Amino acid sequence: MVEDADLLTIPQASKWATEYLKKNVTASNISYLIQYGRIRKYDNNGSTSISKQDLIKYYQSYLGKREINWKAQLGEDVNWGLSFDFLKEADTTKHVHRLHPYKGKFIPQLVEYFLDGHTDDFKKDVCFEQGDIILDPFCGSGTTLVQANELGMHAIGIDISAFNTLISNIKIEKHSLIDVQDEIHSITNALKRFISQSNVVQFEVQLTEELAKFNNEHFPSPDFKYKVRQGLINQEKYGKEKEDEFSLRYFQLINQHGIKLWQRKSENFLDMWYLSPVRAEIDFVFERVSHIKIREIQRVIQIILSRTIRTCRATTHADLATLKEPVTTVYYCAKHGKMCRPLFSILSWWERYCQDTIQRLVHFDRLRTGTFQTCLTGDSRTIDIVEALKAENPDFARFVNTQKINGVFSSPPYVGLINYHEQHAYAYDLFAFDRKDELEIGPLFKGKGKEAREQYIKGVSDVLRNCTKFLAQNYDVFLVANDKFNMYPSIAERSEMRIVNQYKRPVLNRTEKDKSAYSESIFHLKSNGFLKNSKTDSISKQEQKWEKIYR
Numbered sequence: 001m002v003e004d005a006d007l008l009t010i011p012q013a014s015k016w017a018t019e020y021l022k023k024n025v026t027a028s029n030i031s032y033l034i035q036y037g038r039i040r041k042y043d044n045n046g047s048t049s050i051s052k053q054d055l056i057k058y059y060q061s062y063l064g065k066r067e068i069n070w071k072a073q074l075g076e077d078v079n080w081g082l083s084f085d086f087l088k089e090a091d092t093t094k095h096v097h098r099l100h101p102y103k104g105k106f107i108p109q110l111v112e113y114f115l116d117g118h119t120d121d122f123k124k125d126v127c128f129e130q131g132d133i134i135l136d137p138f139c140g141s142g143t144t145l146v147q148a149n150e151l152g153m154h155a156i157g158i159d160i161s162a163f164n165t166l167i168s169n170i171k172i173e174k175h176s177l178i179d180v181q182d183e184i185h186s187i188t189n190a191l192k193r194f195i196s197q198s199n200v201v202q203f204e205v206q207l208t209e210e211l212a213k214f215n216n217e218h219f220p221s222p223d224f225k226y227k228v229r230q231g232l233i234n235q236e237k238y239g240k241e242k243e244d245e246f247s248l249r250y251f252q253l254i255n256q257h258g259i260k261l262w263q264r265k266s267e268n269f270l271d272m273w274y275l276s277p278v279r280a281e282i283d284f285v286f287e288r289v290s291h292i293k294i295r296e297i298q299r300v301i302q303i304i305l306s307r308t309i310r311t312c313r314a315t316t317h318a319d320l321a322t323l324k325e326p327v328t329t330v331y332y333c334a335k336h337g338k339m340c341r342p343l344f345s346i347l348s349w350w351e352r353y354c355q356d357t358i359q360r361l362v363h364f365d366r367l368r369t370g371t372f373q374t375c376l377t378g379d380s381r382t383i384d385i386v387e388a389l390k391a392e393n394p395d396f397a398r399f400v401n402t403q404k405i406n407g408v409f410s411s412p413p414y415v416g417l418i419n420y421h422e423q424h425a426y427a428y429d430l431f432a433f434d435r436k437d438e439l440e441i442g443p444l445f446k447g448k449g450k451e452a453r454e455q456y457i458k459g460v461s462d463v464l465r466n467c468t469k470f471l472a473q474n475y476d477v478f479l480v481a482n483d484k485f486n487m488y489p490s491i492a493e494r495s496e497m498r499i500v501n502q503y504k505r506p507v508l509n510r511t512e513k514d515k516s517a518y519s520e521s522i523f524h525l526k527s528n529g530f531l532k533n534s535k536t537d538s539i540s541k542q543e544q545k546w547e548k549i550y551r
Contacts, residue, residue: 037225142168
């Protein structure tokens with residue numbers, strides 16, 4: 001039995017936890033623990049209360065122990081300071097960094113740490129300063145470009161994926177946001193008129209109401225999640241029973257409102273992964289976006305539409321990152337602890353992402369500096385950076401010719417992990433972008449075998465060798481990688497570079513379902529020629545250490 005003296009209101013729990021953990025714990029943090037069944041909710045004279053002992057039990061079971069446990073699995077050489085475990089999700093996805101989902105990107109704070117010479121832990125190895133030019137030959141979604149801008153540095157990105165280039169450039173370009181909002185308003189009103197002419201609205205209203213009643217009765221929150229965590233309910237068995245029970249009513253509503261679930265053809269991604277009403281709305285919005293006359297405005301709205309349709313795929317919430325099977329019916333969702341359903345309209349997500357995109361672009365506009373950033377579409381193994389820049393930004397090209405690029409901060413693909421074009425297949429289908437899957441380095445479809453690893457080493461080495469043509473003599477290269485196959489010493493050697501330092505960081509808050517201890521390394525490389533020609537006193541102690549190891 002819980003004593004009244006042990007009970008805390010949410011504000012009291014926030015204050016107590018802040019003192020207990022010696023870090024700020026907000027009322028929202030406490031509410032999150034209740035909502036997701038981490039701790040139990042008590043009704044104390046009509047107000048929500050929680051037990052101090054429940055809080056202590058939760059915190060002692062996890063916080064503080066993760067570092068110890070992870071070091072036991074990953075090694076004592078893990079730099080826990082690079083875990084950035086003190087950050088909230090809002091920090092790691094700040095402003096434009098969450099403009100569009102992208103698998104395989106690093107958090108902006110990691111870029112800041114290695115680019116910003118004022119970081120306390122990194123003063124002994126200051127490599128870059130304001131006004132320098134940074135290169136990211138595996139640009140991805142543009143994190144390095146955005147952070148370089150914030151830090152007052154110029155940056156060039158290169159990516160083989162035309163869609164990745166679009167995402168990156170939308171993040172760092174200045175936009176006429178009033179004009180963008182006008183176009184959004186026009187498209188949204190047209191979409192609402194289009195939807196009103198269908199029977200989807202009435203169907204969704206009735207389905208939502210009946211599903212909410214069903215969930216309140218059979219999956220009361222947060223009690224249901226708490227009982228699951230305590231082992232009092234077998235959620236897999238119970239969820240399947242309730243899934244079968246409500247499915248009968250679901251298909252009655254489908255027939256009653258004449259809802260067409262599937263399209264007749266399945267020739268591409270859009271045909272396979274979208275219910276028929278959703279596909280009709282996507283095509284409707286796309287048609288209007290394609291008629292926007294000002295290309296700069298059109299590109300911003302393309303990103304909003306792409307983000308919207310990614311969310312509206314016919315899949316479960318748990319499988320959004322890695323698609324398994326198309327879903328056409330209601331299903332028990334372990335992520336939310338209740339019955340969920342596929343989407344039949346894009347409207348709510350379209351409106352949400354339109355507003356969110358404008359807010360994020362406005363936020364970044366307040367932080368941006370007057371520096372150059374551009375992402376180029378091309379093969380980093382062969383691209384002539386200066387010539388490609390001339391076509392996109394002649395002023396930047398002249399600047400690069402004069403100053404040279406000071407260094408690289410990038411994360412090459414991890415061998416056999418992601419098919420980078422395929423993760424945005426919906427956008428390639430919709431916008432008819434040119435796919436160049438065969439030019440990806442280390443894609444999932446090539447696996448992780450010996451041949452794939454050899455191709456990977458050659459590919460990354462060829463990129464670095466090409467990049468050095470445009471780098472200043474005393475360049476610094478930082479590469480983020482999980483090198484479980486020990487390929488980077490060979491990559492460095494083939495690139496005529498040497499690893500002068502290595503930082504091993506734990507990777508927290510991964511999106512994958514596998515939450516086991518995981519680390520990645522940040523390799524600091526320099527030119528062989530620079531190391532051979534430099535005097536000993538001009539090389540840091542860490543560089544001397546790695547010089548001995550790799551000699």
